[in-house]
Amino acid sequence: MKRTLPLALAFIFGLIGIAVQIVPALKGFLNTMLDWMAIIGSFALALGVSSLTRHHMTKIRRKHKDMFFSYVTFVTMLFMMIIGLIGYFQPESLYQRLFGNMYNYVRVPLDASMFALLAFFITSAAYRAFRARTWLATVLLVAGVVVMMGRVAFGPFMIFNDITAWLMKVPTTAAMRGLTIGIGLGIVATSIKIVLGIERSYLGGGE
Amino acid sequence: MKTKKIMIILWALLFCLPVAAEERAPLANFELKDTPNNAGEQVEFLFVPAASPEEVPEFLLHIAIGDEPVKERRLVNAGKEIFLPLITGEAGVPVEVRVEAVMDDGSLKNLGTSSLVSRGEWLNMNSMKAFILGLLFIALIIFYVGRAKKGKDLFIRKIPGLEAIDDALGRATEMGRPVFYVPGTSSMADVATLASLNILRPVARQVAKYETPFSVPVKDPIVVSVAQDVVKEAYMAAGRPDLYDDGIAYLASMGQFDYSGAVSGSMMREKPATVFLLGMFYAESLILAETANSVGAIQIAGTDASSQLPFFIAACDYTLIGEELYAASAYMSREPLLLGTLKAQDILKGLLLLLFVTAIIFQLFGIDFVMDTFLKPEW
Structure with missing residues (x-):
């Protein structure tokens, strides 16, 4: 039953998913399904908080060497939860402003800082990838240099702009289209395998 | 004399004909059409102005859909064809559009009415x-599954990224360092996440067999519960349920960069020997791959996000490109089906x-x- 019910549900809803694409009258049902996804998703938030709490509680209980970070997680989570709830019931209060400020001036900059790290990571990854150790890496290096030159070309260097345009339009597009067709077929194959119950690994087991 | 009079009248009519024809020429052509391949929830109004903008600066539409009050809509005459979708909501709704031309002197001239009843189709x-x-x-699929079941040998080319999994897990075991498995940052609605969870099972089974520390930080709460089930079943299949802990697959964070921060932090502290980055990734892909590289981990990555593939190829030791991610489950299990x-x-x-x-x-x-x-x- 533990395995049969999810498989039956996957089969039924998989067929419905195909049917809504073919029978226009079922489009309304698609919206209902999407609404249900949102409802189930909101219940999953409780699952998420429970998983997070259990993970960090275990770390603290076992006196893990990094349990300090678990305390930080708990303190910040409870702090935001409490001021958020009080602020919700007392609009225009100090708590609501505090919640907004914590979000806008602590969380958002931290988020932006993580994103900003990408610039450094791109540089280090590019350095490793562009080391001309093999002929393929050399091709990558040459193409990379040409594209970089093409992006800032001026005057007599405008030839790089034309080469860049060709590189992006012809070989890159050709490779990307091949990749996209393969990915599309892979998605369809995996979906059909799941709908037909051939692929069961995501349920935990093959049998 | 009579013939002469008739001739004069005929000549006069002949000269007047173009004027009369010009007066009868429509100022605009329009038509209400049923939108094909839908359930009748929409019809289309196609409007082609024939008069010049100087003669008729704009047109006035009176749109009546079912029992709703009549709506007025002005169309500026730019001399271009206009396509107007009208929402009926369902099949069997009468729609009527009356068109008036707003002449250059401000007067209105009725151009006629177009009407229909919205119709739904059974098939798109x-x-x-x-x-x-x-x-x-x-x-x-049915044909080849039948062949495979009969024991016919089906050749599958080698996929280096998947061949390297055993070595990567062995390396982690020898070094006594953990294995990290990141199943992407998308939800269960993404097929790439499902493909990743399909690979998680054999990886978790191998990890359980080798008794290597294992960690599956997840971004989506629903994926957490599925990943926990997959890992639990894999540990049981490996005969090591004693090693299983619900904390192996856990929710690291639900925000994109919070998650990459949490996972990168864990990598820096726990120094995994092997990191799997399989599933759907967005801008965080390179943050995770580069952090794994900085702690000396072997990275096996795979995604169907074509915009992130170059980052993985540049930063990781092995990359499953596009469809290889979907082939991994079959490749690793070798199940005939x-x-x-x-x-x-x-x-x-x-x-x-x-x-x-x-x-x-x-x-x-x-x-x-x-x-x-x-x-x-x-x-």
Whole structure:
């Protein structure tokens, strides 16, 4: 039953998913399904908080060497939860402003800082990838240099702009289209395998 | 004398004819049409102005849909064709559009009315090509699964990224350092996440067999519960349920960069020897891959996000490119059922390739038949 019910549900809803694409009258049902996804998703938030709490509680209980970070997680989570709830019931209060400020001036900059790290990571990854150790890496290096030159070309260097345009339009597009067709077929194959119950690994087991 | 009079009248009529014809020429052509391939929830109003903007600066539409009050809408005459979708909500709703021309002196001139009742279709013929292709695919799957079940050998090329999994796990075991498995940052609605969870099972089984520390930080709460089930079953299949802990697969964070921060922090502290980055990734892909590289981990990555693939190829030791991610489950389990589907996928890809080449050759000769019939989208 533990395995049969999810498989039956996957089969039924998989067929419905195909049917809504073919029978226009079922489009309304698609919206209902999407609404249900949102409802189930909101219940999953409780699952998420429970998983997070259990993970960090275990770390603290076992006196893990990094349990300090678990305390930080708990303190910040409870702090935001409490001021958020009080602020919700007392609009225009100090708590609501505090919640907004914590979000806008602590969380958002931290988020932006993580994103900003990408610039450094791109540089280090590019350095490793562009080391001309093999002929393929050399091709990558040459193409990379040409594209970089093409992006800032001026005057007599405008030839790089034309080469860049060709590189992006012809070989890159050709490779990307091949990749996209393969990915599309892979998605369809995996979906059909799941709908037909051939692929069961995501349920935990093959049998 | 009588004949002369008749001749004069005929000449006069002949000269007046163009004037009369000009007066009768429509100021605009318009038509209400049923939108094809829908359930009747929408109809289309096509409007082609015939008068110049100087003569008729704008047109006034009186739109009546079912029992709703009549709505007025002004269309500025730019001399261009206008397509107006009108939402009816369902089939069987009467729609009427009355058109008036607003003349240059401000007066209104009635141009007529167009009406219809919205009609729904049983089938969306735009999706038929995809549906037939799907049926062909299912037939191929059934055929090749049958062959595989009979014990026919199905050749599958080597995928370096998947071949390296055993070595990577062995390395982690020898070094006594943990294995990290990141199943992407998307939800269960993404097929790449499902593909990743399919790979998680054999990886978790191997990890349990080797008694290597294992960590599966997840971003989506639903994926957490599925990942916990997959890991638990894998540990049981490996005969090591004692090693299983619900904390192996856990929710690291639900925000994109919070998650990459949490996982990168864990990597820096726990120094994993092997990191799997398999599933759907967005901008955080390089943050995770580079952090794994900085702690000296072997990275096996795979995604179907074509925008993130270059980052993985540049930063990781092994990368499953696009469809290899979906083939991994069959490749690793070697189950006849899954191998059959993989073979069917390859055959379909071959057929599509053949179709593309045929279409190109036909196009070179100026024949559009193959392109129009099989490859051109209907929408």
